Amino acid sequence: MQDIIDAIRQFILSTALVGEAPENLRNDMALITGGLLDSLAALGLVSFLEKKYSIELDVDDTSIERFDSIADIAATVARKLSVGAGAGKD
Amino acid sequence: MAEHLADYLEASARRFPERTAVVDPSGRRLSYAELNQQSDALAAFLANRGIVKGDRVGVVMPKSAAGIVSLFAIMKAGAAYVPVDPLAPAERGRRILTDCQIRALITDERRLAVAPTDQDAPATIVVVGSQTTVNGCDQFEAIVATSAARLTRPRALSDLAYILYTSGSTGIPKGVMLTHENAVSFVDWCSSVFEPNENDRFGNHAPFHFDLSVLDIYVSLKHGATLFLVSEDLGKSPKDLARFIALNALTIWYSTPSILTLLLQFGHLNELDFSSLRIVLFAGEVFPVKHLRALVEQWPWPAFYNLYGPTETNVCTFAKIPAAIPADREAPYPIGPACSHCASLVLNDERQEVETGAEGLLYISGPSVFVGYWNRPTEDAAAFLERDGVRWYNTGDVVTWGADGFIYAGRRDRMVKRRGYRIELGEIERALYLHPTLQEVAVLATADADAGIRIVAFASGRPGQPTPSLIELKQFCATKVPAYMIPDQFVVQQQLPRTSTDKVDYQSLKRMAATPRVA
Numbered sequence: 001m002q003d004i005i006d007a008i009r010q011f012i013l014s015t016a017l018v019g020e021a022p023e024n025l026r027n028d029m030a031l032i033t034g035g036l037l038d039s040l041a042a043l044g045l046v047s048f049l050e051k052k053y054s055i056e057l058d059v060d061d062t063s064i065e066r067f068d069s070i071a072d073i074a075a076t077v078a079r080k081l082s083v084g085a086g087a088g089k090d
Numbered sequence: 091m092a093e094h095l096a097d098y099l100e101a102s103a104r105r106f107p108e109r110t111a112v113v114d115p116s117g118r119r120l121s122y123a124e125l126n127q128q129s130d131a132l133a134a135f136l137a138n139r140g141i142v143k144g145d146r147v148g149v150v151m152p153k154s155a156a157g158i159v160s161l162f163a164i165m166k167a168g169a170a171y172v173p174v175d176p177l178a179p180a181e182r183g184r185r186i187l188t189d190c191q192i193r194a195l196i197t198d199e200r201r202l203a204v205a206p207t208d209q210d211a212p213a214t215i216v217v218v219g220s221q222t223t224v225n226g227c228d229q230f231e232a233i234v235a236t237s238a239a240r241l242t243r244p245r246a247l248s249d250l251a252y253i254l255y256t257s258g259s260t261g262i263p264k265g266v267m268l269t270h271e272n273a274v275s276f277v278d279w280c281s282s283v284f285e286p287n288e289n290d291r292f293g294n295h296a297p298f299h300f301d302l303s304v305l306d307i308y309v310s311l312k313h314g315a316t317l318f319l320v321s322e323d324l325g326k327s328p329k330d331l332a333r334f335i336a337l338n339a340l341t342i343w344y345s346t347p348s349i350l351t352l353l354l355q356f357g358h359l360n361e362l363d364f365s366s367l368r369i370v371l372f373a374g375e376v377f378p379v380k381h382l383r384a385l386v387e388q389w390p391w392p393a394f395y396n397l398y399g400p401t402e403t404n405v406c407t408f409a410k411i412p413a414a415i416p417a418d419r420e421a422p423y424p425i426g427p428a429c430s431h432c433a434s435l436v437l438n439d440e441r442q443e444v445e446t447g448a449e450g451l452l453y454i455s456g457p458s459v460f461v462g463y464w465n466r467p468t469e470d471a472a473a474f475l476e477r478d479g480v481r482w483y484n485t486g487d488v489v490t491w492g493a494d495g496f497i498y499a500g501r502r503d504r505m506v507k508r509r510g511y512r513i514e515l516g517e518i519e520r521a522l523y524l525h526p527t528l529q530e531v532a533v534l535a536t537a538d539a540d541a542g543i544r545i546v547a548f549a550s551g552r553p554g555q556p557t558p559s560l561i562e563l564k565q566f567c568a569t570k571v572p573a574y575m576i577p578d579q580f581v582v583q584q585q586l587p588r589t590s591t592d593k594v595d596y597q598s599l600k601r602m603a604a605t606p607r608v609a
């Protein structure tokens with residue numbers, strides 16, 4: 001889980017929040033409703049996670065309830081990975 | 091010509107009572123008879139609560155069939171609807187609804203904070219989708235389950251139909267007042283050019299507070315077609331949006347070039363069947379030719395049209411895009427000549443008509459031109475020009491006249507467009523001035539190859555105060571302005587550069603903003 005969180009943090013800090021001190025970005029902060037990620041940056045993050053983890057995120061996975069904080073996004077990715085593993089995908 | 095937007099619905103309900111009028115994002119369908127009955131019931135309720143001709147009623151909710159019922163009900167009651175962005179900060183929505191003094195509000199439980207308070211509080215609040223009764227509010231579902239006769243109130247073309255708020259340079263959004271004549275003349279023009287029929291399937295991507303929705307809703311329902319509402323969430327996921335268009339076999343699609351570009355880049359269009367699409371319309375911003383070319387190559391069968399027009403006129407010029415775009419073409423396509431229901435004029439600073447090929451400001455007249463801004467007589471005076479007995483609206487857009495119509499050449503004021511939305515940079519500055527640690531603020535826009543424009547906010551901090559972080563500034567903006575207005579970049583300096591007359595030196599800031607990553 002921690003590696004997923006780190007990957008998300010790294011992506012956000014290097015794209016939407018260039019120059020921000022990493023300690024200012026908390027894992028429970030609202031990213032989209034809080035104005036930190038605009039819709040284009042959020043799409044970039046979805047695309048990045050899909051490629052990195054070979055998963056597919058649909059509209060339910062990226063709804064505000066599941067995709068607004070680093071912690072929630074990491075949990076969504078972890079859930080997708082476990083579903084994939086359970087279904088016998090490699 | 092119809093007298094009123096509700097006439098279209100009533101005529102379609104008589105012709106096609108059983109056909110599906112609206113498909114909700116949840117998949118729920120409303121037939122024409124149901125939409126007409128439910129809007130009659132809500133109209134009767136509003137009338138019973140004292141709503142009369144000329145009143146304003148706020149509508150704040152995510153895209154839903156209840157929203158469409160509400161728009162028609164408000165107009166049937168003789169009032170004007172005021173749609174507010176359900177995703178924007180409640181504070182901004184409340185300012186808008188307070189400004190136009192709404193008498194009633196239709197919203198959902200999550201958004202009740204948008205309601206004006208104290209002496210500005212609306213007498214009636216109708217709540218949509220709530221399982222339990224909300225204190226002091228009425229339940230939408232209970233109201234529309236009743237049956238009521240059509241109200242017999244007189245309808246006139248000059249009645250206000252809706253007020254759409256756009257970004258205001260003074261920091262407060264301004265309300266563009268549009269009458270039924272304004273809307274009906276535009277809808278009838280659409281009928282003549284796009285020739286829709288009851289077999290068409292329209293997508294509605296634009297939210298109700300964005301004027302692109304006027305075409306989707308009223309042209310579709312006038313012709314007995316089916317309107318598929320796109321949810322706010324779906325709008326953010328190009329892959330799912332592409333699937334939505336393909337699986338629902340939509341025939342007419344209308345959105346900003348930004349959305350079409352996202353569909354092209356992230357929508358996996360190759361994997362889906364879009365053969366039903368017959369018309370693709372875009373408006374709201376310049377479509378970069380390289381993306382437009384790629385889209386036309388991807389979808390060679392539908393007709394593509396570039397529509398242009400500010401909220402004040404709705405679409406007033408249009409151009410059909412050729413079936414093949416030359417590989418070496420780089421210049422964006424013209425916005426075209428005036429639509430048949432509009433007249434156009436290009437004037438220089440001395441208000442004289444310019445020669446072919448010379449730049450000037452585009453003026454529009456005709457039945458679709460708005461009647462004025464809500465409660466802003468000074469801005470009305472600046473917006474209109476009387477000439478030979480005709481009232482012309484100054485769009486503020488600089489154009490030149492070429493062989494294929496007008497060519498858009500930008501603006502001279504501080505208004506920019508991003509993802510189809512108008513943004514007055516002054517509104518962002520006003521919001522940032524409210525930040526307790528900032529002394530002075532200057533917001534600029536600069537061209538960006540990928541995003542179209544990039545908004546950069548320069549600021550100086552108050553002496554002795556800590557410099558706010560980027561996160562803090564973005565979060566602060568999110569409480570004051572919609573997401574599309576939040577600057578991409580913030581540069582906080584000790585002081586802003588000044589001109590010899592001690593004003594903020596925007597020219598020098600502009601040069602800094604044009605340099606990537608000045609921070």
